[in-house]
Amino acid sequence: MNDITLSAATTFGLEAVVKRELIDLGYNDITVSDGSVEFKANIAAIPKTNINLRCADRIYLVLSKFKAETFEELYQGVKAIEWSDYIPKDGKFIITGKSIKSTLSSVPSCQSVSEKAVIDSMKKKYKIDRFSKSGNEYKIQIALLKDTVTVSLDTTGDSLHKRGYRERQLAAPLKETLAAALIELSFWKKDRLFLDPTCGSGTIAIEAAMIARNIPPGVSRSFSSDKWDFIDKVLWKNEKKEAMSNIDYNFTPDVYASDIDPKAIEIAKHNAYLAGVDDCIRFESKSFKEVTLKGDYGVCICNPPYAERMGELKEVEELYRNMGELFRNNPTWSFYTITSHEGFEKLYGKKADKKRKLFNGNVKVDYYQYYGTRPPKKI
Numbered sequence: 001m002n003d004i005t006l007s008a009a010t011t012f013g014l015e016a017v018v019k020r021e022l023i024d025l026g027y028n029d030i031t032v033s034d035g036s037v038e039f040k041a042n043i044a045a046i047p048k049t050n051i052n053l054r055c056a057d058r059i060y061l062v063l064s065k066f067k068a069e070t071f072e073e074l075y076q077g078v079k080a081i082e083w084s085d086y087i088p089k090d091g092k093f094i095i096t097g098k099s100i101k102s103t104l105s106s107v108p109s110c111q112s113v114s115e116k117a118v119i120d121s122m123k124k125k126y127k128i129d130r131f132s133k134s135g136n137e138y139k140i141q142i143a144l145l146k147d148t149v150t151v152s153l154d155t156t157g158d159s160l161h162k163r164g165y166r167e168r169q170l171a172a173p174l175k176e177t178l179a180a181a182l183i184e185l186s187f188w189k190k191d192r193l194f195l196d197p198t199c200g201s202g203t204i205a206i207e208a209a210m211i212a213r214n215i216p217p218g219v220s221r222s223f224s225s226d227k228w229d230f231i232d233k234v235l236w237k238n239e240k241k242e243a244m245s246n247i248d249y250n251f252t253p254d255v256y257a258s259d260i261d262p263k264a265i266e267i268a269k270h271n272a273y274l275a276g277v278d279d280c281i282r283f284e285s286k287s288f289k290e291v292t293l294k295g296d297y298g299v300c301i302c303n304p305p306y307a308e309r310m311g312e313l314k315e316v317e318e319l320y321r322n323m324g325e326l327f328r329n330n331p332t333w334s335f336y337t338i339t340s341h342e343g344f345e346k347l348y349g350k351k352a353d354k355k356r357k358l359f360n361g362n363v364k365v366d367y368y369q370y371y372g373t374r375p376p377k378k379i
């Protein structure tokens with residue numbers, strides 16, 4: 001299987017970041033649409049992208065695309081796929097569905113018609129009438145958009161934000177994929193100071209340290225497709241080995257993380273230990289007012305309370321004012337934050353150099369970006 005189409009599902013607003021990650025991994029036949037980045041690849045890309053992508057939510061193997069305005073067309077289109085090439089006799093296949101702006105709008109009906117089509121295709125090949133579904137899981141997605149059906153297999157399983165290190169968390173944690181994207185969208189490079197002064201369970205600082213050390217986000221977890229027979233186990237082994245060989249545990253970035261809540265710091269330290277970066281993050285329990293900047297040309301990326309999700313409005317607004325005071329007086333530092341508070345720039349005291357619309361879960365947020373002066377060029 002050397003000519004396959006994969007699709008990386010992303011949070012709305014992060015498509016371009018995932019496209020850049022795919023280009024960095026060596027893929028170039030890429031098509032971007034809302035919440036999805038499709039790319040041509042070979043079968044080894046399934047382990048490679050699952051293990052290495054920091055900002056995508058999951059990777060789908062696209063099996064077929066066809067038009068369907070009737071259930072008969074849907075049935076025939078799904079049945080035409082040679083399912084036994086992918087799913088073994090005992091495979092536990094589950095059909096998920098979605099329908100947007102399509103004639104076939106009833107998702108449960110689309111699911112049951114598709115399930116019948118899969119079973120009929122497999123019956124023909126395996127010459128049995130009943131399927132035990134006692135084996136490995138195969139999640140089949142039937143997605144209709146404007147009467148075009150895309151049939152895919154979810155190769156990921158638990159969403160890619162579940163790296164495995166965030167054993168403990170507090171209220172309102174940021175998804176690891178979004179935390180990594182905030183970093184990718186910033187000017188931070190691993191030789192620059194990094195600070196998250198409202199670190200909570202440590203997600204942004206941990207992701208920064210993992211990027212600095214080149215620790216692949218998916219290296220310590222499993223995926224649905226690592227048990228599938230049609231993907232040679234050697235490919236998983238090789239991709240894991242290659243990803244591991246790029247880790248640089250000798251590099252220690254300068255990462256600072258603090259939070260007013262001592263419990264948060266305890267949790268963040270534990271998570272950093274699990275992620276293999278506890279030795280390069282200096283955690284401290286303190287309020288933002290006590291934060292001092294250690295050097296020049298640092299980058300602060302944070303996810304403070306928005307008042308909508310936690311904290312009191314008055315305190316939150318005071319925090320935003322304090323942020324403006326500190327960073328406006330330290331012009332070599334770059335400051336980045338997400339919040340849903342529409343008055344952020346006014347409270348901070350300056351218009352952002354750039355603003356980007358993102359979603360933190362279901363909450364619409366803006367990513368405010370204030371650029372510090374450029375560090376001098378190294379000779």
Ligand SMILES: C[S@@+](CC[C@H](N)C(=O)[O-])C[C@H]1O[C@@H](n2cnc3c(N)ncnc32)[C@H](O)[C@@H]1O
Pocket residue numbers: 169170171172173174175197198199200201202203204258259260261264286287288289303304305306311319
């Ligand atoms: C939205 S949470 C951050 C979640 C974090 N990004 C994560 O993934 O777990 C906001 C954090 O800001 C902290 N915080 C609130 N006010 C603060 C202040 N004045 N100084 C420092 N930290 C503060 C809270 O204790 C909370 O942990």
